[in-house]
Every structure is written in C-alpha cells, then in structure tokens.
Amino acid sequence: MIPHSKPSINIREINALNSVLRSGLIAEGSLTAKFERQLADFVGVRFATAVNSGTSGLHLALLALKIKQGDEVIIPSYVCTAVLNAVNYTGATVKIVDIDPDSFNICPIAVKEALTKKTKAIIVPHMFGLAADLKELLEFGVPVIEDCAMAVGATYNGQKLGSFGAISVFSFYATKMLTTAEGGMILANNKKIAAFVRDLKDYDNKPDYRLRFNYKMNDLSAAIGLEQLKKIPDFISRRQRIARMYNKSLVDSGLVLPLGGNIKEHVYFRYAIRLRKSANILIAKLQEAGIEAKKPVFRPLHQYLRLKSADFPSTNEVFKSTVSLPIYPELSSKNAKYIISKTLKALAD
Numbered sequence: 499m500i501p502h503s504k505p506s507i508n509i510r511e512i513n514a515l516n517s518v519l520r521s522g523l524i525a526e527g528s529l530t531a532k533f534e535r536q537l538a539d540f541v542g543v544r545f546a547t548a549v550n551s552g553t554s555g556l557h558l559a560l561l562a563l564k565i566k567q568g569d570e571v572i573i574p575s576y577v578c579t580a581v582l583n584a585v586n587y588t589g590a591t592v593k594i595v596d597i598d599p600d601s602f603n604i605c606p607i608a609v610k611e612a613l614t615k616k617t618k619a620i621i622v623p624h625m626f627g628l629a630a631d632l633k634e635l636l637e638f639g640v641p642v643i644e645d646c647a648m649a650v651g652a653t654y655n656g657q658k659l660g661s662f663g664a665i666s667v668f669s670f671y672a673t674k675m676l677t678t679a680e681g682g683m684i685l686a687n688n689k690k691i692a693a694f695v696r697d698l699k700d701y702d703n704k705p706d707y708r709l710r711f712n713y714k715m716n717d718l719s720a721a722i723g724l725e726q727l728k729k730i731p732d733f734i735s736r737r738q739r740i741a742r743m744y745n746k747s748l749v750d751s752g753l754v755l756p757l758g759g760n761i762k763e764h765v766y767f768r769y770a771i772r773l774r775k776s777a778n779i780l781i782a783k784l785q786e787a788g789i790e791a792k793k794p795v796f797r798p799l800h801q802y803l804r805l806k807s808a809d810f811p812s813t814n815e816v817f818k819s820t821v822s823l824p825i826y827p828e829l830s831s832k833n834a835k836y837i838i839s840k841t842l843k844a845l846a847d
C-alpha cells in the first residue's frame with residue numbers, strides 16, 4: 499500500500515534523539531530555545547515560542563489578541579476542527595465563511611460580508627501549502643492570525659508565510675511539512691505578544707497567579723525539529739518535483755489541478771485535485787490499486803455545526819469533488835508514476 503502521507507525520519511533524527519535521551523535533559527530546555535531561534539530566522543520573524551501543538555498555538559494566539567466571550571473570530575469552513583476548537587476555547591463567537599474553490603483558501607469577499615464591529619481576528623489557514631489572498635485579507639484592518647500548519651517554507655510574493663499576520667502559528671504533527679511528532683510554534687514581531695504567549699504556555703515558577711497552561715514543547719521534540727528544519731529546503735523541492743510530475747501528466751485529464759501559477763511559492767503539503775464527479779469513486783478505485791488517497795478535509799465545519807448549506811456553495815462543491823493524492827518527500831518517482839497511471843485509468847473508466 500502506498501500511504502497517503504509519511505514523515506521523513508532517518509538516522510539524523512534517531513541520533514539526535516539518542517543524545518537527548520542519554521543527557522537526561524528531556525524537558526523544555528536549550529534545544530527548544532535553539533529550535534525557536536532557528537524557525538524565527540527561517541521565516542524572518544523576530545520572536546518564536548514553541549508549544550506542544552498547533553491547536554495550543556492557535557489558542558494562545560487568540561488569547562494574546564485578548565479575544566474573549568462576546569468577540570467574533572472569522573474562520574473558513576474548509577479546514578480541520580482544530581481551528582474551530584481554538585476559537586471555542588476562548589468563548590468567542592465563531593463566524594464560519596466560505597472559501598475560494600480554486601485556491602481552497604478562505605474567500606476575502608465572504609470575510610468582508612462577515613465583518614462586524616465585534617470582529618477581533620481572522621484565522622487564515624494557507625490550505626495545502628498555498629498562500630491565501632493576504633493582500634485583500636490584511637486590508638480589512640482586523641488582526642490576521644496566519645495558520646501555517648500546512649505551509650512551512652511557502653511564500654507570498656517571495657516572502658515567507660508566517661511573516662505577514664499579527665501572529666502566525668505552525669504545527670509539527672507527524673505528517674506535516676516538518677515534524678516533531680507533536681508540536682507547534684507561535685511567531686510574532688511584537689515583543690509584548692511574544693512575552694505574553696511565552697508566559698501563558700508554562701504554569702510553573704511564576705510570582706503571581708493567573709490562568710496559565712501547560713503547552714510546553716520538550717527537548718526530545720525540539721531535537722527532531724532541528725534536524726527536520728535542516729532538511730526543509732530538500733523536502734520542499736522534492737514535493738514540488740512530484741507536483742510537477744502530477745501536473746504534467748494530469749493536465750489533459752479533465753481534472754481541476756491545484757493552482758500554482760508560480761510553483762515555487764506552493765509547498766504542496768497536499769496535492770489536491772478536483773473531479774467532475776464524486777471524490778469517493780476515485781478514492782475507492784485507487785484503494786483497490788493499493789494507493790491511499792483521501793479527502794483532504796475530513797468534513798467541513800459548517801456541516802458539523804449544521805449551518806445553512808446554501809451559504810457555503812464552494813465548500814460543498816470542493817468537499818464533494820476533491821481528492822488528495824499521496825505526496826511527501828519519500829514518495830519515489832516510480833510510485834508517483836504508478837499513482838498517475840492508476841488515476842488516469844480510473845478517470846477514463
């Protein structure tokens with residue numbers, strides 16, 4: 499079976515973990531600090547705070563913007579529930595909006611319609627590794643939290659994602675662009691925001707009491723992350739190479755291929771194609787051929803919340819018809835060709 503996604507772990511991560519384990523210093527320490535510094539430098543942002551997941555990163559990012567009950571936060575429907583959970587942790591009201599079907603990203607026109615005086619933030623996930631319409635979104639003057647869980651190393655007009663919003667959040671879950679098994683990072687240029695999230699992620703040794711969390715990263719995770727960060731340029735170019743193979747071979751197949759006018763800006767966390775028919779048929783046929791393809795979003799948020807379906811035409815359409823083909827640095831060209839041939843065959847049937 500060719501898996502849908504797979505982390506790239508080799509002897510470097512194993513050796514790094516080994517030495518941390520032997521040192522006995524496995525809690526948050528110098529390696530976490532080093533990982534924070536290196537990710538901040540890589541993205542081009544002043545401050546970074548490591549946390550134990552992307553979800554906790556989003557939670558603290560919202561708290562840093564002083565978001566509370568009575569405030570409104572705008573998020574897209576076509577994203578995992580982690581984003582919805584983070585807003586709900588704060589007690590704020592979530593406003594779910596439709597997407598742009600071509601980019602899979604939050605639709606600026608839908609955002610504009612959802613804005614009210616109570617809107618305190620927009621969470622902008624860069625879906626599948628492609629930048630959202632940051633220019634339009636930033637013009638609303640509402641703080642943008644960039645969700646870069648799928649977009650480590652991706653760019654917008656040549657500048658790294660994660661350096662545009664008031665705050666940006668990364669995830670290093672097992673199958674993300676870069677992994678620490680579980681983990682996350684909060685980036686900001688604002689010193690106060692950075693100090694606030696750093697304070698809140700750790701409850702211990704504080705002179706005062708307030709509600710804090712245990713959202714710390716540990717040095718085992720950071721040791722993996724540091725090795726992964728060295729490899730990220732290679733990870734990205736390998737993903738882009740596979741995407742080019744897919745693009746070239748599938749261009750005449752009647753599918754809607756991923757947007758990527760400038761392929762260098764897209765990191766292809768997912769290679770998501772839109773079909774004319776239901777996604778499930780292709781997924782089943784590929785499964786029979788030993789290929790694990792998936793819907794790239796399990797279920798849109800408006801469906802979970804039973805919001806009026808008519809308000810989400812693009813999300814509905816994309817959810818029905820979009821298939822994510824396997825793509826990851828360790829996917830061989832031979833397997834990519836096999837996936838192409840089975841996809842073309844399934845579409846021709």
Ligand SMILES: *Cc1c(COP(=O)(O)O)cnc(C)c1O
Nearest residue numbers: 551552553580623645647669671
């Ligand atoms: C994975 C992901 C998250 C959640 O990150 P975790 O580390 O799993 O908590 C949030 N947003 C997006 C867009 C993601 O892809």
